[in-house]
Every structure is written in C-alpha cells, then in structure tokens.
Amino acid sequence: MIGIPCLEWCRYLNKRTVWRDLLAGFTGAIIVLPQGIAFALIAGLPPEIGLYTAMIVPFVAALFQSSRHVVAGPTTAVSIVLFGILSTMAEPMTESYIQLALVLTFLVGIFQLILGLIKMGFVVNFVSMSVVVGFTAGAGLLIIAKQMRHLLDIQMPRGLSFVEIIQYIITHITETHIMPFILGMSTILFALLLKRISPKIPYLLLAMIFGALVNYFIQGETHGVKTLPSIDRIWPTFSVPDLSIQNIRLLSAGAITVGIISLIQTASVAKAIALKSHQHVLINREFVSQGIAHMVGSFFRCYVGAGSFTRSGLNYQMGAATPLSAMLASVFLLLILLLVSDAISIIPIPAMAGIIMLVGYELIDVEKIRLILRSSRKESIVLALTFFATLLFKQIDYAIYIGVIASLIFYLRRTAMPRIVILVKDEDNPEGCTSIERCAKRENPHYRIVRIDGSIYFGAVDHLTKELEKLSHDPQKHLILDCKGVNFIDITGAEFLISERDLWRSKGGDLYLCNLKKTVRQFMKKGSFVEQFGMENLFHTCREAIDYVEQKLAKT
Numbered sequence: 001m002i003g004i005p006c007l008e009w010c011r012y013l014n015k016r017t018v019w020r021d022l023l024a025g026f027t028g029a030i031i032v033l034p035q036g037i038a039f040a041l042i043a044g045l046p047p048e049i050g051l052y053t054a055m056i057v058p059f060v061a062a063l064f065q066s067s068r069h070v071v072a073g074p075t076t077a078v079s080i081v082l083f084g085i086l087s088t089m090a091e092p093m094t095e096s097y098i099q100l101a102l103v104l105t106f107l108v109g110i111f112q113l114i115l116g117l118i119k120m121g122f123v124v125n126f127v128s129m130s131v132v133v134g135f136t137a138g139a140g141l142l143i144i145a146k147q148m149r150h151l152l153d154i155q156m157p158r159g160l161s162f163v164e165i166i167q168y169i170i171t172h173i174t175e176t177h178i179m180p181f182i183l184g185m186s187t188i189l190f191a192l193l194l195k196r197i198s199p200k201i202p203y204l205l206l207a208m209i210f211g212a213l214v215n216y217f218i219q220g221e222t223h224g225v226k227t228l229p230s231i232d233r234i235w236p237t238f239s240v241p242d243l244s245i246q247n248i249r250l251l252s253a254g255a256i257t258v259g260i261i262s263l264i265q266t267a268s269v270a271k272a273i274a275l276k277s278h279q280h281v282l283i284n285r286e287f288v289s290q291g292i293a294h295m296v297g298s299f300f301r302c303y304v305g306a307g308s309f310t311r312s313g314l315n316y317q318m319g320a321a322t323p324l325s326a327m328l329a330s331v332f333l334l335l336i337l338l339l340v341s342d343a344i345s346i347i348p349i350p351a352m353a354g355i356i357m358l359v360g361y362e363l364i365d366v367e368k369i370r371l372i373l374r375s376s377r378k379e380s381i382v383l384a385l386t387f388f389a390t391l392l393f394k395q396i397d398y399a400i401y402i403g404v405i406a407s408l409i410f411y412l413r414r415t416a417m418p419r420i421v422i423l424v425k426d427e428d429n430p431e432g433c434t435s436i437e438r439c440a441k442r443e444n445p446h447y448r449i450v451r452i453d454g455s456i457y458f459g460a461v462d463h464l465t466k467e468l469e470k471l472s473h474d475p476q477k478h479l480i481l482d483c484k485g486v487n488f489i490d491i492t493g494a495e496f497l498i499s500e501r502d503l504w505r506s507k508g509g510d511l512y513l514c515n516l517k518k519t520v521r522q523f524m525k526k527g528s529f530v531e532q533f534g535m536e537n538l539f540h541t542c543r544e545a546i547d548y549v550e551q552k553l554a555k556t
Contacts, residue, residue, distance in 0.1 A: 010322075063289075130372055
C-alpha cells in the first residue's frame with residue numbers, strides 16, 4: 001500500500017504527455033495563486049501558509065495517489081472548518097494559532113494514513129451528499145458574512161455565528177467606510193464580468209490584479225484602505241510542530257472532523273473525475289496519499305488540504321496525463337512567487353475580501369439543492385438540518401455531526417421497517433408468484449405468500465413481529481416467506497424465524513422459507529439454524545414451496 005505509485009505512472013511519460021502535464025501544471029499554478037491566499041485567510045492563517053500548502057501538499061500527494069488528475073491543496077470547506085475549531089483556542093494570524101494549525105495538520109495526516117492502511121475508505125460513504133451540499137452551502141454563506149467586516153471596514157468581534165454577524169452588521173452599518181466598500185464591490189463586479197465572458201479565464205487572479213491597480217491609482221492607503229501583509233519567506237522552512245501531550249489531547253477530536261471532511265472532498269473529486277476519465281481509482285490509496293502529504297506538510301508550515309474540485313477539474317480539462325502535472329504546478333507556483341512575492345503586499349484587503357466572497361458564493365450548489373428538495377423529503381430534512389446548523393452554531397463542525405446522525409437515523413429507520421408485500425400464486429410467472437397489486441387474482445384460503453423487502457436483523461425484528469402477527473389472525477394456517485429481498489440476517493433474525501415457525505405450527509400450520517440468498521443460507525448453516533428451522537421447510541424457489549404446501553394440504 002505504501003509503495004511509490006509514481007513508479008507506475010512514470011511509464012506513461014513521453015514528450016507528448018510531459019508537454020500536456022506542463023501546460024496543465026502552469027495553468028494550475030496561476031489558478032491556485034489567488035486561491036491559496038484566499039483560503040489561508042479563511043482559515044485565519046497568513047497568506048504564505050496557504051501558498052506553502054499549495055506547493056508542498058499536492059507535490060507529496062502526487063507521489064502516492066492513484067488518481068492521475070486529483071490536485072490536492074488548500075480548499076474552502078476544510079479552511080472554514082479548521083477556522084471554526086482553532087479560533088476558539090487562539091487568536092487567528094498569531095504564531096500560537098499557526099502552531100495549533102500545524103499540530104492539527106500532523107494529527108489529520110496520521111488519522112488519514114491509518115484509515116488508508118486498514119482499508120477504511122468506505123467510511124466516507126456514511127456522509128451523504130445531502131450533508132455535504134447542506135454544509136458547503138451554509139459554509140458559503142458564512143464565508144460571505146465573515147468577509148463583510150473587510151468589505152465594509154467594520155471592526156467586528158471574531159467567533160460570531162452567522163446570525164450574530166448579521167445582527168452586528170445591521171447595528172453598526174453606520175460605521176461603514178465607503179472607499180473600501182467601493183473597491184471591494186468593483187473587484188467583485190470585474191470578476192463576474194470576466195467569468196461571464198469566459199469561465200476559462202483566470203478571473204480570480206485578474207480580479208485580484210485589478211483591485212491592486214485600482215487601489216494604486218486612487219491611492220487607497222490615504223483613504224484608509226489596508227493591504228495584505230508581505231510574505232517574509234518564499235521558501236517553506238522546516239520546523240517541527242509542537243506535538244506536546246496537551247496539544248494532542250486538545251486537537252484530537254478536531255483532527256478527526258477535519259480529516260473526514262478532507263477525505264470526503266478528496267474521494268468525491270477522485271470519483272467524479274474517474275467517471276469521465278474511465279480510470280480506476282483506489283480510494284484507500286488516496287487516503288494514504290493525503291495522510292503522508294499532511295504529515296510531511298506539517299513540518300513545512302502547511303495546513304490541512306484536500307482534493308480541489310476546481311483545480312482537479314481544470315487539470316483534467318487541460319489534458320493532464322499523469323500526477324506530474326500537480327508536481328509541476330507546485331514548481332511553477334514557487335517560480336511565480338519568486339518573481340511577484342513583493343506584489344502581494346499591494347493587494348488591498350477589501351479586494352481580497354470580494355474574491356473570498358465569490359469563492360463562498362460558488363460553494364452554494366443551487367442545482368443540487370433543487371434536486372435534493374425535489375427528490376426526497378428525508379434527504380431535504382438532512383440538508384436543512386446541516387445547513388442551518390452550519391449557520392447557527394459557532395462550532396461549525398457540529399453541523400457535520402448533526403447531518404451524519406440525521407442521515408443514519410433515517411437510514412436505520414428505513415432498514416428497521418422492511419416492506420411486506422403480499423404475493424399470490426401465478427402460473428404465468430416463471431417464479432410461481434406475483435404481487436397481488438399487479439394482478440386480479442385472490443389469495444389461497446389455506447396458505448399465504450409474503451415477500452420481505454429488507455434485511456432480517458435485530459433492528460427489524462420488532463417491526464416484522466408486528467406485521468406477521470397481523471397475518472396470523474387470518475384464516476390461513478400456512479405462511480410462505482419469499483426472502484429474495486433479504487440481503488442480510490443476524491442471530492436475532494434467525495431466532496425470530498424459528499419463533500415464528502413455532503407460532504404458525506401452534507395454530508396447525510407451518511412456516512416456509514424460499515429464495516434464500518447464498519450468504520444468508522450459509523450463515524444459517526454455520527449457526528445450526530437450518531437444523532433448528534427444518535431443512536424440509538427451506539426451498540430454492542417460490543414455486544417449489546407452493547407445490548409442497550399444496551401437496552401437503554391435499555393429503556389432509
């Protein structure tokens with residue numbers, strides 16, 4: 001598992017593929033420059049931390065990942081969750097805050113590496129799409145609200161929830177400084193104009209340059225417009241995170257939350273692009289690559305990243321052939337910074353706030369929200385719970401827990417109430433029986449056929465007992481259970497079937513099982529439940545069970 005997958009894709013390198021990777025890498029470096037700065041500010045970290053993350057994390061991840069197109073690095077969702085966790089422990093932008101971020105990143109790396117090594121890639125499946133869509137939409141609004149303080153140049157306390165931010169802005173709107181507001185809004189409008197002309201234009205980068213030029217010509221500093229702090233070090237220096245017992249205890253729970261969010265996003269990106277590229281992606285290897293990248297990155301002042309939807313999608317569209325494109329993007333980013341690092345300090349904060357607000361707006365996936373609202377009431381509830389929890393709680397990682405718990409409750413409720421379908425004998429059907437809803441035939445007065453659509457396990461036994469009890473009051477003394485829809489059975493479920501058989505025998509009839517799947521039959525054999533239930537009461541098909549019962553009735 002920890003082999004070097006880059007040795008596998010190196011075989012595909014030639015003049016043609018290297019050229020494609022070069023073009024994709026250069027484009028990716030231009031795109032990630034404003035994003036790295038913006039995402040770091042969202043996370044409460046200095047701009048250079050975001051740029052270090054955009055260089056180191058994707059470079060290391062590319063050596064171990066299975067996907068040829070996923071580009072890791074700083075992302076919005078992870079940044080805002082990290083800020084929500086750390087901002088209650090230290091003042092953002094301070095060295096103590098940065099140290100906590102580095103320790104959290106190292107712990108996230110260990111957590112992700114362990115999950116990948118023990119092949120726990122399936123855990124991301126427990127976080128439904130509704131949770132992700134609801135959380136990212138809420139996070140998008142929260143990002144927009146938090147940046148209003150820079151757009152309006154209002155002194156606002158940190159750590160406020162969405163509602164508290166809105167209330168504060170309304171009560172302090174008269175403190176707005178007009179020049180920062182005009183500068184920020186003009187940057188937003190310019191970016192939207194560029195995007196409308198062509199989505200392929202690096203509109204965020206050009207808008208950032210536009211904001212800096214406008215600020216220069218209007219002499220914004222004389223009007224109170226603040227600029228980003230300068231980058232002291234272009235090269236990410238080696239430093240060991242403060243892995244004290246106190247910090248590990250303080251950040252362990254948060255590391256699990258951030259790590260899961262990072263893995264969900266990475267897995268989603270990898271799967272989405274694999275559908276288009278027809279490449280087989282190993283999710284557990286993606287976990288390993290993210291884990292190693294974060295562990296290494298934490299020693300070079302990087303914070304937690306994930307697979308980026310924007311940069312990975314662009315990487316694929318640009319024709320990248322191998323993960324070399326992500327590594328080249330890191331190199332190009334470093335070269336660009338060597339040339340323009342001094343220029344970063346002239347970028348006005350209101351213009352950067354406008355860019356971050358656009359990033360937040362793009363997190364709100366209106367089409368998926370509409371799809372969920374149209375398709376499922378339960379998924380809509382999960383989406384709404386996650387969305388409003390993101391906006392109402394100061395600890396926004398709670399929103400993930402609430403969404404996941406709500407999803408599991410609905411799932412368990414659905415599996416705990418298997419559907420009971422009444423069947424009738426049908427000679428025209430190869431299986432020997434048909435749903436009574438699909439034909440005009442009547443039930444046999446002496447036996448009844450029922451199909452169970454769902455697993456027979458401890459959570460479903462109570463529901464099944466009540467449903468079959470209703471049938472036991474009918475005149476039929478024999479019951480045939482069609483188990484074609486039963487994928488799983490546990491000990492409680494097997495004992496329930498034996499108990500039901502005894503009940504039907506007590507009224508002068510019997511209980512029969514048919515269409516048992518191989519795994520279910522094997523389980524019952526291993527636990528000696530077949531012997532207890534009676535081999536003579538088990539049939540391969542519904543037709544065999546019906547014939548047996550009818551012959552038995554004919555003899556009486």
